Amino acid sequence: MKKLKNRFLYEFREMRKELPLAEYIAWWLLRIAMLTTAVVFEVRGEAVYQRNLILLNTLASFAIPILRFISPKKLFTSKISFRTQSYIDIFIFAGSFLGHGLKFLGEVPEYDKFMHVAAGGIVVFIGAEIIKTFKGYEHLTSGIKTFSGVGFSFIIIVAWELMEFFADWFITDSQNQGYYMVPDETMFFVKIFGMPKNMPAQAPVYDTNVDMFYAVIGCALCAALLFFFLKKKEKKNTASAIKETVSVG
Secondary structure, three states: OHHHHHHHHHHHHHHHHHOOHHHHHHHHHHHHHHHHHHHHHHHHOOOHHHHHHHHHHHHHOOHHHHHHHHOOOOOHHHOOOOHHHHHHHHHHHHHHHHHHHOOHHHHOOOHHHHHHHHHHHHHHHHHHHHHOOOOOHHHOOHHHHHHHHHHHHHHHHHHHHHHHHHHHHHOOOOOOOOOOOOOOOOOHHHHHHOOOOOHHHHHHHHHHHHHHHHHHHHHHHHHHHHHHHHHHHHHHHHHHHHHHHHHHO
16 A cells, blocks of 8 residues: 555656646646536436547546556556646547537537647647657657657557447447538538549548548648757757867866
């Protein structure tokens, strides 16, 4: 028991070193909002898929602290930064709380496209945080660090579409792939790629490709932003090291 208590206190201290108080408070505000949404969905008798999605996202709001706590010290998962949870929380807030809880996905035009752009971008930063946990990170160039974030984003983009496919296949009330969707010919994506033949039969294919298309846009934008930030930080560190060497010499 004492060992567990010491581990908990250690993790809490590490978290407070890394995060400002406002960010930590934001964690709990989101958790309260998600738990409230889960209760409301249960009382209303919302679709099973929606209720399960809210519950899973509520659990995800505790993901990084739990993962760090249960992981053996030798595993990289025990060293993932707490900032990673904040990036996950952005996705949970925008996609789950606003999107499903407050029904933005069904009532706000183009919100789904915005979510895929945002998700494809946010995951780049999560990938960049994960790569920090491995030995030799400090020797990697800004380009390699950015590429790691991009690679992780692509993995999640594909994994999400696979999740939608299997959810629609096995869960009766899951309708992720827009089976009855009839795209507007004035839509940006349709203007670029055209309208495929036999549209009703091709709706799931269209939906999957549109989702990945917008997610890749978000990935590219955030990758450029991450590279700029890392390059600037790299130059600052190099300048500091040169200055320190000169002063010692």
